[in-house]
Amino acid sequence: MLIANPRAVRAPYPAPLQALLSVARARESRQWLSQWDGIARGATPLYELPDLAARLGVARVSLKDESVRSPLGSFKALGAPIALVRQILRLHPDLDPAALLAGRHAALLQDYTVISATDGNHGRGLAAAARSVGCRCVIVLHAQVSPEREQAIAQHGALIVRIEGNYDESVTQAARLAAAQGWQVVSDTSYEGYEDIPRDVMQGYATIAAEVVEQTGAVADQPGAFTHVFLQGGVGGLAAGLASFFWEFHGAQRPSFIVVEPAQADCLLQSALAGRPARATGSVDSVMAGLACGETSPLAWRFLQPCVDGFMTIADAAAVQAMRVLAAGGARDLPIVAGESGVAGLAGLQALRADAAAARHFGLDGHARVLLVNTEGATAPAVYEQLVGEPAWAVRARQAAWRAR
Incomplete structure (x- = not known):
């Protein structure tokens, strides 16, 4: 059509x-x-x-x-790292972006956790960026994401959460987990009250x-x-x-x-x-x-x-x-x-x-x-x-x- x-x-x-x-x-x-x-x-x-x-x-x-x-x-390697860096800079505006991506502030960020739903590539990019900066990462995967894609994300140290249903349901679940655990959603899709990070992506x-x-x-x-x-x-x-x-x-x-x-x-x-x-x-x-x-x-x-x-x-x-x-x-x-x-x-x-x-x-x-x-x-x-x-x-x-x- x-x-x-x-x-x-x-x-x-x-x-x-x-x-x-x-x-x-x-x-x-x-x-x-x-x-x-x-x-x-x-x-x-x-x-x-x-x-x-x-x-x-x-x-x-x-x-x-x-x-x-x-x-x-x-291309998702371009979005998640920038969104993560800009979000950390909102919390710690005096940090240097290059130093963040080089992991020189890992001690400061070791208890900071980011989470996102993904069809595969965004989650992989976020997991890689989180490993670089030294924070924790949780990725929510829906039923249609292949085991291959799951393994590619997990190898970057992310914790994987599997759900039944489709991508949109995984987005909802990621938001629920973030609210319950005090984690930060780093998503490439916006919704009411959540625009800054998707804009950065x-x-x-x-x-x-x-x-x-x-x-x-x-x-x-x-x-x-x-x-x-x-x-x-x-x-x-x-x-x-x-x-x-x-x-x-x-x-x-x-x-x-x-x-x-x-x-x-x-x-x-x-x-x-x-x-x-x-x-x-x-x-x-x-x-x-x-x-x-x-x-x-x-x-x-x-x-x-x-x-x-x-x-x-x-x-x-x-x-x-x-x-x-x-x-x-x-x-x-x-x-x-x-x-x-x-x-x-x-x-x-x-x-x-x-x-x-x-x-x-x-x-x-x-x-x-x-x-x-x-x-x-x-x-x-x-x-x-x-x-x-x-x-x-x-x-x-x-x-x-x-x-x-």
């Missing part, structure tokens, strides 16, 4: 939104993150995929590859957009390298973090934003229809585990409603097919390991190009220059192998051979 958002505007970035998420604050977060040994020092690659662009009939397809951001394997995600601007030589208040940006849905945090940066940087010359989510976890599309944050209408059980969210983040929606031009849903089968497309590569396209949620943008692009009328409406033609974000690699290796038909290491081997030609 695809809808055009009648509330999207082409205007300078509004001051009330800039007070919440800004280019300046994103750059500060990026500088702090550059000193954390949990992520790579440099920017993640921005790959050109000319063969894919030719097949889709567009001028350019570029892919920002967050799978190599850190050993955690996803989104600000960390904006690092991706900041790097794209630099990598493409973009100029403020001018059109950038891309006419269209496809972004993953979920609760809306990633999309809000990136879209807000691009919107402020490019102003009224911003690219068109298309947000893509699973058909059975369509909370953002339903929000667009309702004109307010809404719940998904489906089962919320998707192979795209990181996007299997039933409720829109109200904070994220404040940014998405005025700037996202289209909202669309895709079937699980479309995501699996997109994983295989990127894994295969081409004569001019590097083979890429992209996880189930990482390919949502490509799946959306393929579906939109297959609908001539819709593509025409959104200006997705032979002149279009498209940015995709691969938000995760094979964060669940067994699931990746099952879906793609080969292990991630085999794709990486072909990648090495492609580069060696």
Whole structure:
């Protein structure tokens, strides 16, 4: 399903939104993150995929590859550490962010406990950050989170709490435990009375957009390298973090934003229809585990409603097919390991190009220059192998051979 958002505007970035998420604050977060040994020092690659662009009939397809951001394997390594550092600084404003991430204040924080619900990647990022700063971490997992993802979180020292039910129920349980135990929730989704930390998470995600601007030589208040940006849905945090940066940087010359989510976890599309944050209408059980969210983040929606031009849903089968497309590569396209949620943008692009009328409406033609974000690699290796038909290491081997030609 695809809808055009009648509330999207082409205007300078509004001051009330800039007070919440800004280019300046994103750059500060990026500088702090550059000193954390949990992520790579440099920017993640921005790959050109000319063969894919030719097949889709567009001028350019570029892919920002967050799978190599850190050993955690996803973009979530950008959000949780920044949110944790900013929360600790609220309690101890005299501490140095770099010293925090280096663990030099571990003695002070040894009795401080953070907690979050997760589909996998956010919990892994929070657990790694908590280990670095020296505080305790509790992660609540719902029934659909795979044992592989659980083990990846636990290896960073987090205490795991398992519940029945879905992601939204795990969010509720995390809030209950925090209230009962005096712990601090560090979540990537907002709810009534809880916005500061989700805002900080989104600000960390904006690092991706900041790097794209630099990598493409973009100029403020001018059109950038891309006419269209496809972004993953979920609760809306990633999309809000990136879209807000691009919107402020490019102003009224911003690219068109298309947000893509699973058909059975369509909370953002339903929000667009309702004109307010809404719940998904489906089962919320998707192979795209990181996007299997039933409720829109109200904070994220404040940014998405005025700037996202289209909202669309895709079937699980479309995501699996997109994983295989990127894994295969081409004569001019590097083979890429992209996880189930990482390919949502490509799946959306393929579906939109297959609908001539819709593509025409959104200006997705032979002149279009498209940015995709691969938000995760094979964060669940067994699931990746099952879906793609080969292990991630085999794709990486072909990648090495492609580069060696």
